[in-house]
Amino acid sequence: MLRILLVEDSPSMRRFARTALEDLKKQLGELEIVEATSGFDALRWLPRGRYDLVVTDINMPDVNGLELVRFIRQSPVHRSVPIVLISTQSSERDRERGLGLGANAYLVKPFAAEDLQRTAVQQIGNASS
Amino acid sequence: MASSLLASRSRAALRKPTDRGPIREFLAISLAGQLYGVELIQVQEILSPPPLTIVPRAQRYVLGVCSVRGQLVTVVELKRLMRLAEGGAVRRARILLSICSGEVVGFFVDEVRQVLRLSESEIEPSASALGGEAPEHVIGIGRPGGGEVLILLDLERTLSR
């Protein structure tokens, strides 16, 4: 059973991403999508098990996406989980930083559901190979 | 080739004192037929002796140098350091890695027996046990309840004599 952690503070954005990811059940089999409403919330969910993919927004108040990426990469349990960043067009520098900190891929808003799906499948696939 | 004591060391860290007093863990080793104890926290790792390169002109107790995962380690013979009789079993010999004055040093011992947990009451400090002239590297005598008596050593001090 694959588990995906979705971290996004905008409710509709979160819903959109969730719907797109849930569609992947046909392709990937059983899927559990855990939603975190903020960087903090993600910190609460991370200790509760392993994940096969993390999708996170960068620009969140308090604990931002970059800090989350670093936290994940430093954690012995989650160290190698693939991380996909969601970023805005203008924040190229934040995106670069995220990649530098260890994120694997990024999507630029606005993106199509297929883009998220394709990236998710690719990253999950890479990790397990 | 290498074995580690990480598990027992972390157990040591979580040790709670019992009513026998705080417990110290010692690694029981054999040198020239006699049982000695080395404080477990001083030991980073136990190895089977790898090929040693002799270092000419070094002190007699230096058996040589070897490489442990890329790090250069000086190996000394604990028996010689303590001026004990030479010779003895080779097959069961091991090297104890310990950090002395910032350097990783390997102590060659005849045999490693087991880990002993001694409470304060089972340790007789050297002052009383050996009389006035106790050498600095001897911590004391260990008398585990119902077990063989062993001489407790401070590895770092054996080297700095």
Next chain:
Amino acid sequence: MVESGDKVREDFFSEAQEIVETLSRNLLKLDDAHRTKRSDPGLVNEAFRAVHTLKGLSSLFGAQTMGNVAHHLEDILDDLRLGRVPLDDRVVDVLFRAVEVFNELLASEKSASPPPSQAVEALLARIRQIGAPEGPVAATGPIEYDLDVGMLAVLTEYEEHRLRTNIEQGNRLYRLRVRFDLVTIDKALEEIKESAKKFGEIITYLPTGDAGSADTIELDLLMASMADVPTLNRELGAENVIVEEIPRIGGAAIKAETAEAAERIVNAEVLEQGMSLVPNAQRELVSGRDKDTVSLRSVSQTVRVDIRRLDHLMNIVGELAIVRGTLAKVSERVRGEGQRSLAMELQRLHRTFERRLAEMQAGILEVRMVPLGQVFERLARVVRQISREVHKEIRLVITGSETEIDKLIVEELSDPLMHMIRNAIDHGIEVADKRAQVGKPPIGTIALNAFQKGNHVMLEVEDDGRGIDETAVLDRAIRLGKVSPEEARELTRLEVLSLIFLPGVSTRDSVDDLGGRGVGMDVVKNNISKLGGVIDVHSETGIGTKIAITLPITLAIVSALLMRASDQTFALPLSSVSEAIPFDGSVVRNIDGHSVMSLRGTTLPICRLDEMFGLERTTGIPRRQFAVVASLGARRLGLVVDQLVGEQDIVIKPLGRSLRDVRGFAGATELGDERVGLVLDAAAIIEEVLAGTESALRGARLGYG
């Protein structure tokens, strides 16, 4: 695209409406703050986030016009929050108008009626008028805080802007370490946010990654505040909240918290005190300082590296070098077995491997390199201090402080250099009167020069003092028994000067008008040769002294010749090898107790490695051996070994402290297969064999040539 069902559209409308309402409330607060001249960056940020979310929503659900307006509005708000555009009445008006337009747009979408295009166009026009700020915000001078590079690396652009703004406003920085229970984290977080807001701005929250236990989370809050530590401690400190100030570095008025900080402050003093530096030198020191002075921006682009990690990387490169060597041999064997095309492929692979390996090695070495300026700056301080003590006016001229050398070497250099400078000041430079008597300027000059020469770095310490008194040196040497009176007469000037490198010769027991003893040049020479360097001294009586040091650029990987003697493998850095010749016992002659052989008409002293090191032999001495000619400067010595193994790149690892008394080895290296070979210290061995009173003399006649 997501299917636009009715439910979905309803979702969109309700969320969009909510956002616009939030935005509206937020703008009211913003307007209020603006009119009462309070600034609340948090409000601007909230407005930005709201519009940003709206933009995202709109594009997701196909509300193009709305998305477009949101996009432009977002740009303005971004400029606002990053400080590129000031918040003035015009901007506030536009923001309010935007909220109205959003509402109109939403209404038109819901009722499927035509959008208010004119209103939209008008708004966009006004937005465009605001945009395009004057230019980049004026950058302030370098700001130095003892901020963890790791902390800076995870700040988003906006957070970094907030940090910079706070620093420019003169606020202090604090790190609040907070531990929260996962269960109550939301409430606890809100509480601390509320309390902290009263005293300043929380810039970001960093999880520390310290897994105290499975149900707590530890965070570092980076906070800017005008309040002082006691206040914050009192108001915010708690059992799970630790308040710590992040100290400021640089600026003479601020207390320095670290040694590094202290050094930077002193450098400022050095420059200010008008050490009558030659313009060249002044520029050198300034540039050295600039390199150390770090602005917020550049810190984030550099990484602090533990030199042990570099060593580890170098180890791996060293091991790859061994693999490369083996690859070469395998490729040879394949060729020998007639597999030509396979051999050629292997050859090509080997060459590529070699090139890449060399690049990687060079790359890692570059990281290890640091400019000598680091050491020079420290020395400048020493000079000032000592010259004050001895009441002499000295000026220090430095050139080449940007010359780079391996960090490990730099660390070992400061002591020897300090000794030499100490000597130069104490015994070289004369007091002002004496200088005047001989027509020298009253201010003595000491020059520190550094430059790269091929694979080496040359370091020179020069002074315009009285020069080395050869007679005194000779007297001393004779008195200490280093040289006999007869031999003394036959020594050349160079040889006399070299006597100062013998133990005891260059220290003074007598108290002269300067007081104090010099520090032994033998110690200095020892230190230098441990680094693989050579030291030479030149001097002219009454004119001055120059000490020249040649150092390898790096200690890390060297090419070495591997050889075997008595079943043991030794390595000798190729830089010390001049040649290797076949040898057998018959060529040996004995001159006054020293073994020598003839080499193309000159006499070469030789030394059997197995004898020198007392190596045990399991088999007899082979009939055919080799003499490896080790050379250092003009001195040569033939080392007799059983076998030559070949050339190999090695990583020299120093022997541990427990072996520091063992002479003759520069360290040890891995030979592959986890075996270890000792690396010979050519300088020490040559010294040992050729030194001693008679030998030194004989060495003079024999070894030079």
